[in-house]
Amino acid sequence: MDIKWEYADGSTCAQQVKSSKNQIGKGDVVAWCKELKESHAADKYQLMLAGPIAAAVLDDSPFDDVEVPTPTSVDTLALLDQAITKVDRYLTAQSIAPxxxxxxxxxxxxxxxxxxQASIHGKCMSRAEFxxxxxxxxTAAYPHAVSQRLTANCEVLWSVLEIAAPVRASDRAFELILPLTVINGGASTAVVEMFLLRVWSTTREMRYRPxxxxxxxxxxxxxTRLRLGRPFGDFAIPPQSSVEQVVMFAPIQQPGYEVGEWQLGDYQIxxxxxxxxxxALRSVKKTTITIRENEFSVLTxxxxxxxTVSNLDEYLKLL
Structure with a gap:
């Protein structure tokens, strides 16, 4: 046995690796499979071959219940290329940027x-250790890739939009209150620096800051709620936890963006x-709301x- 795999369900698989530049015949394969099976080292067995093999090996396998997967090339450069591709896929699955x-x-x-080195000493390497x-x-060689992973397991939940009158009545644009829950499912503390709201319709473009x-x-x-509030600032979410914040957003007064009274109709947020x-900023959610006459009662x-900013109605339309 050259390699032994231990799986989460407790099952095991023993592999033996054989390679040759010459053709590998059926007789040798049968003998290797028998020897591997008689080792009683695992629940399942595989003979991994590298190099040219006789057609009968593939036609007649498995032998003694030992699997013989399709052989690989003995070209070391090709094997390294395969390993590089598989490492790339593994990193992508771990939410690490290319x-x-x-x-x-x-x-x-x-x-x-x-x-x-581990095989020489018969050392076990766990998935967590790997x-x-x-x-x-x-991290040591290319920290940018891992920095993106730190926030890959963070989610922001948002399902309700609360509208209110502006502090300065002359501005007339609604202030927006969002109950937000930030969930960190990763292994490192995440820090939220800011949120940003983009609000637009067919006739206007607005930006809102926390x-x-x-x-x-x-x-x-x-x-009263405003008096009891505190200025928005950075906040941290420890690993495997969540933080709830009710954030009040005010319109950004900047050339090109509207800060006047909203009009009736649909808005994208x-x-x-x-x-x-x-x-960079990361988009959390995009939704559509409708402003009706009743909404303007908050101004006085x-x-x-x-x-509600739930997408439930959109899903129901698909049924």
Whole structure:
């Protein structure tokens, strides 16, 4: 046995690797399979071949319940190319951004050396240990790729939009309150630096920035909630946890963006989040809301109104 795999369900697989530049005949394969099966080293067995083989090997396998997968080439450069491709796929599955080819090649060469050293001493390498070594190697050589992974397991939940009158009545544009939940399912602390709202219709374009963290509605009038609020700032989400924030957004007064009273009709709203470990904004959700006459009551009532931003209606249309 050259390699032994241990799976999460407790099952095991023993592999033996044989290679030759000359043709591998059926007789040798049968003998190797018998020897491997009689080792009683695992629940399942595979004979891994590299090089040219006789047609009868593929036609008549398995032998003694030992699987004989399709042989690979003995061309070491081709094998390294395959390994580089598979490492790339593995990194993608781990939500690590693509890394340069020279670094991938270096990782494969170092991985081969580590595996060889471990096999000499019969050392077991767990999946967690493998991932840890791989990430530490990439972090040292190419930290940008891993910095994107730090926020890959973060999600922002948003299902309700609350509209309110602006502090300065002359502006007339609604202020927007979003109850947001940030969930960090990763292994590292994530830091939220900011949110951004893009609001647009067929006739206007608006941008909203986070202004403060306010209490939930809880029957309080809007101006009371504002007084009890605090300025918006960076906040951290520890691994395997979540943080809830009720964020008040105010329109950005900047050339090209509207800050006046909204008009009746449909508006597209897109929420973005900026993580400290990520260089760019990340889109969280895009939705459509409809502003009707009733919404304008907030301009004079010191109360707010809720608008759902759930996509349930869109899904129901597909049924």
């Amino acid at each position: 890394i340069p080819l020279p670094l991938r090649e270096s990782l494969v060469y170092e991985l081969v050396a580590r595996m060889l 991932d840890g070594w791989l990430l530490s190697g990439i 202004d403060s963290i306010v209490p939930e509605r809880a029957e309080k009038e809007y101006d 897109e929420l973005f989040v900026k993580y400290a470990a990520h260089s 009532s010191n109360q707010t109104r809720f608008i």
